[in-house]
Structures are given as structure tokens and as C-alpha cells.
Amino acid sequence: MVDLSVRIGDLTLQNPVTPASGAFSWEYNDVIDLNRLGGLVAKTICREPRLGNPTPRMAETEAGIIQSIGLPGKGIQYFLDHIVPEYAKFKPPLIVSASSEDIDEFALLASELDVPDVDVLEANISCPTRNTTGGNFAMHEEHTRKVVAALRAATKKPLWVKLSPNAGDIVSVALAAEEGGADCLVIANTFLSLKIRTDNFRPALGNKFGGLVSPALKPIVLRMVYQVAKQVKIPIIGIGGVTKAEDVVEYMLAGASAVGIGYAGFRNPTALVSIIDDLERWCDERGIEKVSDLIGAVRDDDMEMDTLAAASIGV
Amino acid sequence: MWPEPCQKYSNSALRIDDQDTYPQRLVGEFVGLVVSNDWANAEYKHMVVRVHPKALEAYAGQMFHLLCPSPDGAEVWMRRPMSVYRVDRDAGCVEFLYKTEGRGTRGMAMLKAGDEFNIAGPLGKGFSLKPEWKNIVVLGRGVGLATLAPLAQLARNSGVRVTAILSARSPEVLMSKDYFESLGASVVTVFDSDGSSAVENVETILEGLIADSAADAFFTCGSARLLKLTQRLGKARGVPGQVAMEQIMVCGFGACYVCVRTFEVGGVKVLKRVCRDGPVFNMQEAVGW
Numbered sequence: 001m002v003d004l005s006v007r008i009g010d011l012t013l014q015n016p017v018t019p020a021s022g023a024f025s026w027e028y029n030d031v032i033d034l035n036r037l038g039g040l041v042a043k044t045i046c047r048e049p050r051l052g053n054p055t056p057r058m059a060e061t062e063a064g065i066i067q068s069i070g071l072p073g074k075g076i077q078y079f080l081d082h083i084v085p086e087y088a089k090f091k092p093p094l095i096v097s098a099s100s101e102d103i104d105e106f107a108l109l110a111s112e113l114d115v116p117d118v119d120v121l122e123a124n125i126s127c128p129t130r131n132t133t134g135g136n137f138a139m140h141e142e143h144t145r146k147v148v149a150a151l152r153a154a155t156k157k158p159l160w161v162k163l164s165p166n167a168g169d170i171v172s173v174a175l176a177a178e179e180g181g182a183d184c185l186v187i188a189n190t191f192l193s194l195k196i197r198t199d200n201f202r203p204a205l206g207n208k209f210g211g212l213v214s215p216a217l218k219p220i221v222l223r224m225v226y227q228v229a230k231q232v233k234i235p236i237i238g239i240g241g242v243t244k245a246e247d248v249v250e251y252m253l254a255g256a257s258a259v260g261i262g263y264a265g266f267r268n269p270t271a272l273v274s275i276i277d278d279l280e281r282w283c284d285e286r287g288i289e290k291v292s293d294l295i296g297a298v299r300d301d302d303m304e305m306d307t308l309a310a311a312s313i314g315v
Numbered sequence: 316m317w318p319e320p321c322q323k324y325s326n327s328a329l330r331i332d333d334q335d336t337y338p339q340r341l342v343g344e345f346v347g348l349v350v351s352n353d354w355a356n357a358e359y360k361h362m363v364v365r366v367h368p369k370a371l372e373a374y375a376g377q378m379f380h381l382l383c384p385s386p387d388g389a390e391v392w393m394r395r396p397m398s399v400y401r402v403d404r405d406a407g408c409v410e411f412l413y414k415t416e417g418r419g420t421r422g423m424a425m426l427k428a429g430d431e432f433n434i435a436g437p438l439g440k441g442f443s444l445k446p447e448w449k450n451i452v453v454l455g456r457g458v459g460l461a462t463l464a465p466l467a468q469l470a471r472n473s474g475v476r477v478t479a480i481l482s483a484r485s486p487e488v489l490m491s492k493d494y495f496e497s498l499g500a501s502v503v504t505v506f507d508s509d510g511s512s513a514v515e516n517v518e519t520i521l522e523g524l525i526a527d528s529a530a531d532a533f534f535t536c537g538s539a540r541l542l543k544l545t546q547r548l549g550k551a552r553g554v555p556g557q558v559a560m561e562q563i564m565v566c567g568f569g570a571c572y573v574c575v576r577t578f579e580v581g582g583v584k585v586l587k588r589v590c591r592d593g594p595v596f597n598m599q600e601a602v603g604w
Contacts, residue, residue, distance in 0.1 A: 058563055072586065
């Protein structure tokens with residue numbers, strides 16, 4: 001019926017719904033059929049074993065949660081030996097998120113991940129809690145160009161680059177990533193945030209800063225996807241505040257080829273499957289045969305129309 | 316806050332009479348119906364929820380992740396993990412005993428009979444009984460008693476004798492004494508109000524049980540002091556034990572690493588996830604509450 005498949009470069013996803021890195025693991029197979037997802041996105045791996053940040057790692061705010069995990073993991077060898085095989089049991093492509101603070105080490109990590117069961121390298125150059133000042137490559141276009149070029153040289157895998165919403169000019173950073181050799185841009189990581197408790201005057205998170213995860217991110221990230229899509233030729237995956245099928249449609253209209261989902265899966269463990277079902281129904285009801293026809297289909301070329309008049313006739 | 320999407324994105328949850336379209340699943344997202352949600356005393360409420368039969372597979376020490384309604388008009392963003400108080404397979408219900416403390420439990424307290432309640436689970440590794448344990452001691456305080464109650468039921472079903480040491484501020488706020496007795500446990504109550512809950516006194520009680528060969532294993536939940544005591548005594552007297560822990564939790568599936576706690580395994584400090592590696596852990600590996 002409805003063709004939900006989308007292409008990201010040479011890779012075909014059976015549908016545009018993927019989990020966001022850090023919000024997902026193969027362990028979700030306990031509750032949903034992972035073979036239904038567009039892709040499987042592993043939690044960011046670092047070369048060295050890391051314990052991660054001190055607790056508490058999550059706090060609720062008025063407009064979503066802030067969290068700071070600190071990329072815990074058992075290192076690259078454990079990942080290759082024990083975690084990649086867990087994902088290899090499922091059909092959707094495995095997208096491996098990876099991170100490092102050092103370009104040479106990052107390139108080494110990329111080459112180490114160039115193994116058959118890994119389908120895509122997602123370079124997390126934007127973890128807001130990567131260190132206590134929140135610094136990361138994606139804050140600056142020059143740093144982005146350099147690290148992406150080094151990763152491009154180190155791996156033959158499709159290279160997706162995850163950008164930061166905390167950069168001053170995300171379009172320039174996106175162009176730098178494209179020039180560096182990225183095959184796809186993942187927009188965006190979480191927003192650097194802070195909560196201070198008024199009962200004891202202390203930061204609510206053990207790491208002080210955290211990333212905001214919330215449906216509230218959607219209009220902001222959607223704007224970023226829209227702006228970047230106008231400037232780059234490579235595909236985009238939109239991540240931020242997707243909680244329902246219409247949000248996927250909105251991101252695709254803005255120019256995204258697929259979406260990543262974090263928060264909604266936390267709140268409702270079956271959310272990703274629900275959204276895929278709803279997206280198919282949404283397209284079917286409207287006679288949309290291929291979901292990929294929605295990519296960049298926003299009607300923004302006749303905006304000189306009087307907006308009041310347009311609103312009054314429901315355009 | 317956004318009613319239409321809420322309807323949209325929970326529609327894969329299993330309602331009571333739904334066919335299970337994905338029988339391989341171990342954990343479900345369920346939309347249950349509240350049967351009752353009454354005050355058990357001045358601080359605690361007891362909720363009974365009728366659920367899809369799949370949810371009844373929960374065993375002692377496991378949790379459900381509860382999508383609590385808001386108590387104040389602002390969003391309650393994340394689920395709240397809560398251990399199961401009782402599974403009533405005949406009635407098709409799971410039960411929770413909880414203290415109304417934070418926004419989640421205050422919202423939960425507002426639910427009435429007939430309301431829908433979205434719960435995900437059962438999650439985590441619960442209590443386990445080794446065949447050689449014929450007499451166990453459970454020590455609980457406060458809401459920790461709710462976590463330990465299904466263990467007493469499991470022990471009874473396995474022919475294991477239970478001594479339950481129930482600790483509370485005063486007799487008025489003691490929970491579950493009758494329930495533990497109905498499960499055949501020998502109940503010892505200790506209170507702050509008369510000083511009997513002091514560590515030295517509980518230690519004397521435990522030493523007596525060890526001397527009587529009535530303490531093959533310790534199980535505890537809800538008190539840092541009781542954990543420290545049973546750790547120390549367990550180590551000195553060679554009594555193994557398990558402790559149920561809690562932590563702020565997000566996904567519940569082991570993916571996000573929010574709910575970690577520190578444990579010491581073979582002399583090395585490691586972080587374990589309460590949602591998946593626990594909530595029940597080897598007592599001797601726990602580092603603080």
C-alpha cells in the first residue's frame with residue numbers, strides 16, 4: 001500500500017522512524033518488535049571505558065526533562081564483541097553513534113567500527129555534556145570541517161554527522177560538515193540546560209548541566225532542519241520532540257528524510273511502533289503513495305500571499 | 316497538555332481484553348482500569364488495577380513503570396517506577412502500595428475506580444530464592460514493605476519460612492502487618508516511638524534468629540540503616556542477602572543509563588542500572604542506599 005521507505009544516500013530505511021541515540025538499546029526488543037523500525041541506533045560508544053556522570057542524571061522541568069549521562073560504556077572492544085552481535089540479530093540497519101574529544105582518536109575509532117555488522121557511523125560531535133563546559137566540535141564550523149574530514153578518510157561506511165543546536169549558526173556548521181564529507185546530517189542533539197533546586201540552592205543534576213529533552217524542542221529544531229535543508233544537498237534526519245505521526249510529516253515537509261525519536265519512547269515504550277502505524281494510516285487516508293514524496297514538500301514558494309487572507313481561507 | 320497526540324501515541328498499549336499481537340514480548344505497555352485506590356492509612360494508598368493477563372506474569376521484586384496523571388496541571392514528563400505489592404491472578408489485577416510524596420504519586424492518588432492507568436512492565440530482576448534457603452528474614456521499613464510483601468508470598472509458595480521484621484515510626488503508620496501474617500510469616504514489629512527500631516535492638520533480634528538457624532538469608536528494602544546492619548551482620552556471620560534499590564529512572568529498559576547506582580564487585584566499583592540489573596541486588600555489593 002503506502003511505500004514508507006526512504007533513502008539516505010545509498011542506504012534504504014524501510015520507514016523514516018528511527019530511535020535517537022542514547023534513548024535506545026536492543027533491550028527495547030522486550031517490548032516492541034525491533035524489526036519494524038527504520039533503523040537501530042546504538043548508544044554513543046567511546047574508545048575508552050567510561051563510568052559516565054554522577055547522579056542524579058535526570059531532572060524534570062516545566063518544559064521537559066534535562067539529563068546528563070556522560071557517555072558511559074565499556075569501551076570499543078566490548079562494544080564490538082558483545083553489543084554489535086546483539087543488534088545483528090535484527091534486520092534494520094545498525095547505526096553506531098561514536099564520540100571522542102580528540103580528532104586522531106576519533107578517526108581511529110571510526111576505522112575500528114568499519115566492520116560488516118555496522119551499517120552507518122553516526123559521528124556524535126555534539127554531546128552537550130561531553131565535558132563540563134559543554135564544548136564539542138559542532139559548536140564551530142572549522143572544528144566540524146576538520147573532524148568530519150578526518151572521519152571521512154578513516155571509514156568507508158556511510159558517515160552521518162550529528163549537529164548541535166547550541167551552535168550559533170547551525171547552517172554554517174552544516175555546510176562545513178557537508179564539505180568535510182558527511183553523507184547525512186542528524187539535526188540535532190539536545191539543548192544545553194540547567195536546573196537549580198530552590199529547596200537546597202544546588203544544581204539538580206550531578207553534572208550541573210544537562211541536555212533538554214522535550215516536545216518543546218520540535219518547533220526550534222524544525223526551523224533548523226528547514227534552514228539547513230535549503231542550503232545542503234545531503235539528506236537530513238530530524239530529531240527533537242517527535243511524539244506523533246504528524247510530527248514526522250512536519251519534519252519531512254521541512255526537508256528531513258527521516259526522524260529520530262527519544263522522549264516519546266521514554267514516555268510510551270511502544271511509541272515508535274505506534275508512530276509507524278499512524279504514519280502509514282495518515283498517508284493512506286490522504287492518498288500519499290510514497291512517504292518520500294513529503295521530503296521538502298513544504299509549500300513556502302508563494303509566501304507573498306497576504307497571510308491574513310491565507311489564514312482566513314485555511315491555506 | 317496536548318490531548319490529541321496523547322491518544323495517538325499510546326495506541327499500541329495492550330488493553331485488558333486485547334489480543335497480544337506480539338507474543339514474544341516480555342514487557343508490555345498496558346492500559347489498565349483502576350478497580351480501587353483507597354487510603355490504607357494517613358500516608359499510604361493502596362491501588363488495585365485490572366490489567367491484560369500478560370502483566371500478571373510479574374514476580375516478586377519486579378516493577379511497573381507508571382504513567383502518572385498530573386496533580387497540578389503541569390506535565391509529569393516521565394513515568395514513575397514502582398514495585399508490585401501483590402499480583403492477584405484470579406482477579407486479573409496488580410496492586411500497588413505507595414506513599415503520596417512527589418508529583419507522580421500525588422497524581423496517582425487522584426485516580427478513581429474506573430479510570431484508565433497506563434503501566435509498563437514488569438521490569439527488572441526481582442528476588443530469587445535458593446533451594447537451600449529454608450528460613451529467610453525480611454526486614455523492611457516504610458514503603459520498602461510493599462516491595463518485600465510479594466517475597467513473603469513467593470516464600471510461602473516455595474515452602475520457605477519467613478520472619479518479617481517490620482519497622483515504622485509508630486504503630487499507627489505501620490503497613491502490611493496483617494498481610495505478612497496472612498502469608499504465614501512470623502512478624503516482629505519495631506518502632507521509633509518506643510525505641511525498638513534502634514539498630515542495636517534489631518541486631519539483637521537478628522543474632523537471635525541466626526542462633527536459632529532461622530536466618531539462611533536476609534532481604535531488605537527501604538532503609539539505609541537496615542541495609543548497613545544486614546550487610547555487616549551478613550558478612551560477619553556468612554548470611555547472604557538481597558536488597559531492593561530505587562533511583563530516578565527514565566526509560567526502564569536499560570537504554571538510557573539514568574538510574575545507575577554504585578556497586579562494588581570483586582573490589583572494583585561499578586555502576587549498575589536499577590531498571591535492568593536490579594532493582595534487586597546482591598546485598599554485599601551495594602554501596603550505600
